[in-house]
Amino acid sequence: MNNYLMIHYGELSTKGNNRKEFIRCLNVNVKRALKKYEVETKPTRDHIYVYLHKKNIDEVISTLQEISGIQKISLVEKCALDLVSIKEKALEMILDEGISSFKVDAHKAKEFLNLSDYELDCLLGDYILKNVKLSKVDLHNPEGKLKVMLNQEGAYLSLHNYPGLGGYPLGMNGxxxxxxxxxxxxxxxxxxxxxxxxxxxxxxxxxxxxxxxxxxxxxxxxxxxxxxxxxxxxxxxxxxxxxxxxxxxxxxxxxxxxxxxxxxxxxxxxxxxxxxxxxxxxxxxxxxxxxxxxxxxxxxxxxxxxxxxxxxxxxxxxxxxxxxxxxxxxxxxxxxxxxxxxxxxxxxxxxxxxxxxxxxxxxxxxxxxxxxxxxxxxxxxxxxxxxxxxx
Structure with a gap:
C-alpha cells in the first residue's frame, strides 16, 4: 500500500535564503490545502513528504496539482535503509504493476549504502530480472521508471509521478x-x-x-x-x-x-x-x-x-x-x-x-x-x- 507522497519542488535553481523561504511557504500552502485530509507533512531540503494514513490518495494528488511551486508529485513506498529491504520492495512494486520493461534510477546511494548510484541501479535491475521472467531493462523508453531516493530515515521508492503547476509557492513573491x-x-x-x-x-x-x-x-x-x-x-x-x-x-x-x-x-x-x-x-x-x-x-x-x-x-x-x-x-x-x-x-x-x-x-x-x-x-x-x- 502506498502511504507517502513525495513533492518535488519547482524552480530548482532557487538557493540560499530564497530556497528556505520557498520550502517554508510551500509547506504552509500544502498543509492548508490538505487540512481536511488530516495528513502529515515533513519538509526537507529536496522534497516535502506527505504521510497519507491510507486516505483519499487520488483526491490528495488532485489537490496538490493545483498548488503552485510543485514540479511533480511521486507516489512512494518506504522501506528500511538496507540493500535486502530495498531489493524486496523494488521487486514487490514491479510485480504489483505487472510492467514488462523498467529502468532503475537511484539517488544518494554512496552516502547511505557505500555504493555508487549506478551500482545500486545494476544490483536492483539484476535482482528484478532474475525474479520476473517476462520483464526487461529499457533505459530509453521503459514502461515503468523505478526511482529510489535514500535519506537518513529510509528508502523511498516510486513508479508513478503526477505533474504539478511548477513555479513558486503562492504568496512568496508578493x-x-x-x-x-x-x-x-x-x-x-x-x-x-x-x-x-x-x-x-x-x-x-x-x-x-x-x-x-x-x-x-x-x-x-x-x-x-x-x-x-x-x-x-x-x-x-x-x-x-x-x-x-x-x-x-x-x-x-x-x-x-x-x-x-x-x-x-x-x-x-x-x-x-x-x-x-x-x-x-x-x-x-x-x-x-x-x-x-x-x-x-x-x-x-x-x-x-x-x-x-x-x-x-x-x-x-x-x-x-x-x-x-x-x-x-x-x-x-x-x-x-x-x-x-x-x-x-x-x-x-x-x-x-x-x-x-x-x-x-x-x-x-x-x-x-x-x-x-x-x-x-x-x-x-x-x-x-x-x-x-x-x-
Missing part, C-alpha cells in the same frame, strides 16, 4: 492588483501570476447602465475557477461611467481608448497602493489590439512610475486560449457580455498615439475629481469557498 475585464486574457494573466507565487487581487471597471449585472456574475464565475489555485480572491468594482462619459465628450474618438486606459492605470495604481500591492498587472498581449501596441503601452505607462506587469505580453491568442481551456475559464470568458471597453469602442482607434496629444485632451476635463469619486464608490466582493461581501 501581491498585485490585476485589471480584470471578463474576457479570455485577464483570467489567464491571473493564473500566470499565481503560478509565479504572486497573490492576485482583481479590479474591474463597470459602466452601468451601459453594462449589466450579468458581467459581475460572469466575473464571480471566473474567480471561482481561479479559486482552485488561489483561495479568497478580492474583487473590487470601480464605477467608471461618469469618467468614461467625460472622456467621450472631450476626447477625439481615435484617442478615447488610450485616454481611458490611462485613467484605468491611474485608478489601478491608487487602489494597488492602498492595498499594499507591489505592482499593477494586466492581461495585455503586445499588438493584439490598438491599445496594446508598443506605442500605446508607452503612452499609457507615462501616467505612473508604479510597476506594471504584463504576463501575457509575448503570447499569441491561440496560446492564451489553450491555457484558458486548461484552467477551465474559456467557456465562461466567451459568454456574451458588454464591458466598458467594447461599449465605447471607437471605429478607428489610434495605434500610435502621441503623449502631447493625450495631455492636451486630458486638460479639457477635471479627471482628478472623477477618479477620486470613482475610488470612493468602489464595491468590494470576496470570492472564496464561502463568498462574503464587504459593503
Amino acid at each position: 501581491k498585485v492588483t490585476l485589471l480584470l475585464s471578463g474576457g479570455i486574457d485577464s483570467p489567464v494573466a491571473a493564473f500566470s501570476l499565481i503560478r509565479r507565487g504572486i497573490k492576485v487581487e482583481c479590479l474591474h471597471f463597470a459602466s452601468p447602465p451601459y453594462t449589466s449585472m450579468a458581467v459581475i456574475d460572469k466575473l464571480k464565475d471566473l474567480l471561482k475557477k481561479l479559486n482552485e489555485y488561489q483561495s479568497d480572491i478580492k474583487l473590487q468594482i470601480v464605477p467608471f461611467t461618469k469618467l468614461q462619459e467625460e472622456i467621450y465628450k472631450n476626447v477625439s474618438e481615435p484617442y478615447c481608448i488610450t485616454i481611458m486606459r490611462r485613467m484605468m492605470v491611474r485608478i489601478g495604481v491608487k487602489v494597488a497602493e492602498s492595498n499594499n500591492c507591489l505592482a499593477l498587472a494586466t492581461g495585455e498581449s503586445i499588438g493584439q489590439v490598438a491599445s496594446q501596441t508598443l506605442e500605446s503601452v508607452k503612452v499609457i505607462n507615462e501616467v505612473t512610475n508604479f510597476p506594471i506587469l504584463r504576463p501575457l505580453a509575448t503570447l499569441d491568442k491561440l496560446s492564451i486560449i489553450d491555457i484558458s481551456k486548461k484552467i477551465n475559464t474559456f467557456d465562461i470568458s466567451i459568454r456574451p457580455y458588454e464591458d466598458c471597453c467594447t461599449i465605447f469602442k471607437p471605429k478607428k482607434p489610434k495605434t500610435k498615439p502621441r503623449l502631447d496629444e493625450c495631455l492636451k485632451f486630458e486638460e479639457k476635463f477635471d479627471y482628478d475629481s472623477l477618479i477620486k469619486d470613482a475610488i470612493n464608490n468602489i464595491e468590494t466582493i470576496y470570492i472564496s469557498d464561502k463568498a462574503k461581501k464587504d459593503d
Whole structure:
C-alpha cells in the first residue's frame, strides 16, 4: 500500500535564503490545502513528504496539482535503509504493476549504502530480472521508471509521478492588483501570476447602465475557477461611467481608448497602493489590439512610475486560449457580455498615439475629481469557498 507522497519542488535553481523561504511557504500552502485530509507533512531540503494514513490518495494528488511551486508529485513506498529491504520492495512494486520493461534510477546511494548510484541501479535491475521472467531493462523508453531516493530515515521508492503547476509557492513573491475585464486574457494573466507565487487581487471597471449585472456574475464565475489555485480572491468594482462619459465628450474618438486606459492605470495604481500591492498587472498581449501596441503601452505607462506587469505580453491568442481551456475559464470568458471597453469602442482607434496629444485632451476635463469619486464608490466582493461581501 502506498502511504507517502513525495513533492518535488519547482524552480530548482532557487538557493540560499530564497530556497528556505520557498520550502517554508510551500509547506504552509500544502498543509492548508490538505487540512481536511488530516495528513502529515515533513519538509526537507529536496522534497516535502506527505504521510497519507491510507486516505483519499487520488483526491490528495488532485489537490496538490493545483498548488503552485510543485514540479511533480511521486507516489512512494518506504522501506528500511538496507540493500535486502530495498531489493524486496523494488521487486514487490514491479510485480504489483505487472510492467514488462523498467529502468532503475537511484539517488544518494554512496552516502547511505557505500555504493555508487549506478551500482545500486545494476544490483536492483539484476535482482528484478532474475525474479520476473517476462520483464526487461529499457533505459530509453521503459514502461515503468523505478526511482529510489535514500535519506537518513529510509528508502523511498516510486513508479508513478503526477505533474504539478511548477513555479513558486503562492504568496512568496508578493501581491498585485490585476485589471480584470471578463474576457479570455485577464483570467489567464491571473493564473500566470499565481503560478509565479504572486497573490492576485482583481479590479474591474463597470459602466452601468451601459453594462449589466450579468458581467459581475460572469466575473464571480471566473474567480471561482481561479479559486482552485488561489483561495479568497478580492474583487473590487470601480464605477467608471461618469469618467468614461467625460472622456467621450472631450476626447477625439481615435484617442478615447488610450485616454481611458490611462485613467484605468491611474485608478489601478491608487487602489494597488492602498492595498499594499507591489505592482499593477494586466492581461495585455503586445499588438493584439490598438491599445496594446508598443506605442500605446508607452503612452499609457507615462501616467505612473508604479510597476506594471504584463504576463501575457509575448503570447499569441491561440496560446492564451489553450491555457484558458486548461484552467477551465474559456467557456465562461466567451459568454456574451458588454464591458466598458467594447461599449465605447471607437471605429478607428489610434495605434500610435502621441503623449502631447493625450495631455492636451486630458486638460479639457477635471479627471482628478472623477477618479477620486470613482475610488470612493468602489464595491468590494470576496470570492472564496464561502463568498462574503464587504459593503
